[in-house]
Amino acid sequence: MNNNIPQITPQELRQRLETGSDLVLIDVREDEEVAAGMIPDALHIPMGEITARQDEIPADAEIIFICRSGARSQRVCEYLVQSGYNVANLSGGMIEWNETQED
Numbered sequence: 001m002n003n004n005i006p007q008i009t010p011q012e013l014r015q016r017l018e019t020g021s022d023l024v025l026i027d028v029r030e031d032e033e034v035a036a037g038m039i040p041d042a043l044h045i046p047m048g049e050i051t052a053r054q055d056e057i058p059a060d061a062e063i064i065f066i067c068r069s070g071a072r073s074q075r076v077c078e079y080l081v082q083s084g085y086n087v088a089n090l091s092g093g094m095i096e097w098n099e100t101q102e103d
Helices: 010-020 071-081 094-101
Strands: 023-027 062-066 086-090
Touching: 010 023, 010 094, 023 094, 062 071, 071 086, 071 094
Parallel strands: 023 062, 062 086
Antiparallel strands: none
């Protein structure tokens, strides 16, 4: 396992989004999972479609990958970093994102 993947916490991601950082968010969960809610402006590319839709992923952007717990998105990061993508994994995934939500 490649442990060199940068991790970003939900709190860090919120701060970066609030300050207008130029990030690309990609949610790799399945259709029925994202139906319950996604981070605003995130792209939805299910994990199983990443290789087929790799041309939709900007090679020159900083990309944050998101899943339910952070495990699937970590695997996607490990795959794409080999192709030279600038990736980071949302640690704790949507579970932690939703737990840290401010009302």
